Amino acid sequence: MGAGRPFQDKPGLTVHDLAIARGGRALFENLSFAVQSGSYAEIRGANGSGKTSLLRAVAGFLKPRAGQVTFARVEEPSEALHYLGHLNGLKAAASASAHVRYWGGLLGGYERDALTRVGLRRVADLPALALSQGQSRRLALARLLVAPRPIWLLDEPAAALDVNGRNVLAELISTHCSSGGLVLAAVHEPLGVKPDQVVTVGA
Helix, strand or coil, X not given: CCCCCCCCCCCEEEEEEEEEEECCEEEEEXXXXXXXXXXXXXXXXXXXXXXXXXXXXXXXXXXXXXXXXXXXXXXXXXXXXXXXXXXXXXXXXXXXXXHHHHHHHHHCCCCCCHHHHCCCHHHCCCEHHHCCHHHHHHHHHHHHHHCCCCEEEEECCCCCCCHHHHHHHHHHHHHHHHCCCEEEEECCCCCCCCCCEEEECCC
């Protein structure tokens, strides 16, 4: 599936009565919400409230203390979602284009326009260590485009991005949702895309 083409199966996810604890302390409990195909949902809350833990639980990386996460019209969740965490996960000596090729082989896809869409075509041959923090974050965002997957779980995706970078991110989210994908993002501040819903943790 190319960039921007619609997902044939309309994904959805439901969180039901979720409870998560860290270090013996409850971060939140009895949390329930649902995100449908074509929707952008923001997770908001103070630092330490459990935004990242919620994303990791949805991704299957963290076992909740109680409750469950279910997916609709998704055969294998791990193959239907992209998770972008705080760390960019880049190899210092590898070029931007080499990262795209590597991710393509790892994820089973290749989007030739990925670097162009995140505004990095002119630095495609530079090693990651030569990129600015904002460019490094843009390169990490390119991974979302290499092998199209309907569910994006993003943890502070705008970290280190300048105004232009935030505009790129907003466009990626809007295009993904208009194609029938869904986005669940933990945010510290608005991303420039009006969310269809807001999930508040630690309130």
